[in-house]
Amino acid sequence: MGTDQAERTIRCLVAKVGLDGHDRGAHVISRAFRDAGFEVIYSGLHRAPEEIVQATVQEDVDVLGISILSGAHDTLVPEIIDGLEAYGAFEDTLVLVGGIIPDEDEDELLELGVSEVFGPGASMDEMIAFVSENAPERV
């Protein structure tokens, strides 16, 4: 990387929220994103929605990937989205959810403004391609 790097780097927050101690997936994704040339901020385990909001706003990430395996997505994700809206950070953040999400809940999340839900079996390439194509333009 030389001085001539006006080319933008995609920044992602990989967030583990709520009472869910399973972070293998989040680690694998963080690593894959890193290898794809993204800058990945990993939240660590057991974060509260307000922490995720704080991190998303301060880090000015292009992409917020929320990993939830606890089944509490229907309360945690709306809280995060409300928080982002309060800071004017929702419109230009690509919000993704990964984890075990029942089909009917998936539709609800998409309606809330989540851009995509990745369940078990989603491939890394698929996710990376999605992020590269859909990361919002920063102006």
Added chain:
Amino acid sequence: MSGLIEELLAGKHRALARVITKIENHAPGYRDLVSQLHEHTGNADVIGVTGSPGSGKSTLVDKLAATYREQGLTVGVIAIDPSSPFTGGAVLGDRIRMASNIGDMDVFFRSMSARGSLGGLSTATTDAVRALDAFGKDKILIETVGAGQNEIDIVKTAETVLVLVPPGSGDDVQMLKAGILEIGDIFVVNKADLAGSDRTVQELREMLGYRDGRVPGTVGHHGSGEIDASIDQREGDDWEPEIVETVAERGEGVEELLDVLADHQSYLDGSGARERQRRRRYAEEIRTLIREDTNELLAEEIDARGGLDSFVQQVLDRKTDPYSVSDAIVEPVADCVRDRRTDDTD
């Protein structure tokens, strides 16, 4: 003034975050943004925290930030982690340790990738500090990439440099001699509850003593509260580096460290060192900027002449050599500059 800067000065977190992004990306117009910030800066204390990977930088920064918040001060943190030399990607994990400042927006924490820089900071760090300063943060903490021997860029940006030395790193301490020992204003023996801590303090003290034959004081983390008499002798030009023992995870020694930090800040003001430091820093920054701008100009010139590869091929084919290539590209530029200079002075 740009709307973004107005919002930043009005205290909008989102605007601050976005300005830092633009600075990091060298987005079009970022220079104007930084220029507009400049007049609003100069009020924050800038503290650098460096040390080897795993020495406890993030944890200590978290505790320092929390303690400043208890005092009613606002805090900005910039934490830098390394970037991949292969993909440019990075995993920025310092935020994980920020457990004491959950949901407190008056601690503005920003993770940065080194983006290829080797000095422990990223090229954007100084300007990002400026953004936090203009925003009105009282204290700005910069956490460097885990430092080995030569990552000492922090000394160009911070006003006070904390060097963390974990105990039991006897041989490491020897290794630290050349680089890091020279930049520390305060040495923090973190994880002071581990075996070997006393020895590390002793070794540090000895080596610092070599500087001028005197032995600096130690502040115990078990509440001895007594600060060594050498602190009073700081009216002169040189700050005697202090050694403080902490157990950052439990917050032990943090109050003492803050006292020493405050001492250093008043030393900087009282001795005129801050002023001198700022002069040096701005001089260095101007030099760096000019160097970078010149590099860019030359890169443009190389491209205009068919790109570096064509020169490389000619060198490979023994048609020319690297020195001649450099001369051929730089000399016309130098001629232009000299012509203009003569014109201007006429």
